[in-house]
Amino acid sequence: MVLIAPSILSADFADLKNEIIRLDEAGADMIHLDVMDGVYVPNLTFGPAVVKAIRPYTKLPFDVHLMVDNPDAVLGWFANAADIITVHAEACRHLDKTLETLRTLGVKAGVSLNPATPEEVLRYVLDKLDMVLVMTVNPGFGGQNFLESQLEKISRIKAMIGERDIKIEVDGGINALTGAEAVAAGADILVAGTSVFAGGDYAGNIASLR
Numbered sequence: 137m138v139l140i141a142p143s144i145l146s147a148d149f150a151d152l153k154n155e156i157i158r159l160d161e162a163g164a165d166m167i168h169l170d171v172m173d174g175v176y177v178p179n180l181t182f183g184p185a186v187v188k189a190i191r192p193y194t195k196l197p198f199d200v201h202l203m204v205d206n207p208d209a210v211l212g213w214f215a216n217a218a219d220i221i222t223v224h225a226e227a228c229r230h231l232d233k234t235l236e237t238l239r240t241l242g243v244k245a246g247v248s249l250n251p252a253t254p255e256e257v258l259r260y261v262l263d264k265l266d267m268v269l270v271m272t273v274n275p276g277f278g279g280q281n282f283l284e285s286q287l288e289k290i291s292r293i294k295a296m297i298g299e300r301d302i303k304i305e306v307d308g309g310i311n312a313l314t315g316a317e318a319v320a321a322g323a324d325i326l327v328a329g330t331s332v333f334a335g336g337d338y339a340g341n342i343a344s345l346r
Contacts, residue, residue: 138315139325140342141166141199141305145181146329152190160194162338163346167196168307168327171214173204176227177276184213191217199327201248201307202227203275208234215241222246222269222305225257235264246305250275251283255293265302267325268293272318273308282309287321294322312344 142164147155159167169187174180187200197219204210207223211234214221221243228234231247238245246267247258251274258268270290273280286306293304306318307327315326332341 138319138323138346139165139303140332140345141168141325141327142332142338142342143168143170143307143327143329145170146333149182152186153193156190156193158338159332160196163342164196164332164338166199166219166325167194168199168201169218170201171204172276175205176224177203179276184210184217187214187217199246199305201246201269201327203248208237211237211241215243218243220244220246220267222248222267224248224250224275226250226253231257232261232264235261239264248275248307249289251286255289255296258293258296262297262300262302265300267303267305268297269305269307269327270323271308272306272310272314275308280309282311282314282317284317287317290318290321290323310345315345 142159172179172181199220200214200218201222207227223234225231225247235245244266246269248269250271270286272283272286303324304322305325306323310326310328311331
């Protein structure tokens with residue numbers, strides 16, 4: 137069954153505690169937290185203090201997506217509150233070492249690929265991965281249109297993974313239509329911001345995506 141990971145990038149930041157509770161009650165499977173540093177991507181969101189502050193309000197897994205310029209410097213900041221931390225392959229000087237560090241910290245390890253990044257960067261680190269996050273928009277802002285070009289990449293990554301227990305997550309422009317396309321291509325987890333929070337019917341929107 138496809139898993140739904142609402143991105144709190146689209147939540148009401150003035151009411152994050154209750155937003156997290158509402159998402160839990162609405163049937164979300166994970167909470168996706170987009171951490172942006174204003175350097176790697178042209179936007180700035182929140183840091184580890186916010187992640188830790190909202191951690192007590194749900195038992196859902198926290199999926200921390202680090203869109204930062206030097207992820208190795210901040211991994212330890214998020215490890216206590218995160219269940220999985222995803223780093224961008226493009227931002228890691230030594231990707232294999234970064235993944236080893238994540239395992240040492242006791243969190244699951246994910247790697248994200250931007251739209252122009254080929255899946256070949258994963259080949260020699262597959263056995264250290266729990267998840268691959270395929271960006272179906274260019275990272276940095278919510279509300280962008282889904283890039284159909286990434287569907288073939290998802291399928292190729294699915295084939296590359298083979299029998300390994302690695303989930304494929306898709307993030308960017310996800311709605312009921314594009315989500316169905318992504319799942320058909322091999323995605324296991326759909327990250328959705330705008331389409332979950334639109335209109336305030338979180339349960340209905342999550343059910344529609346599922």
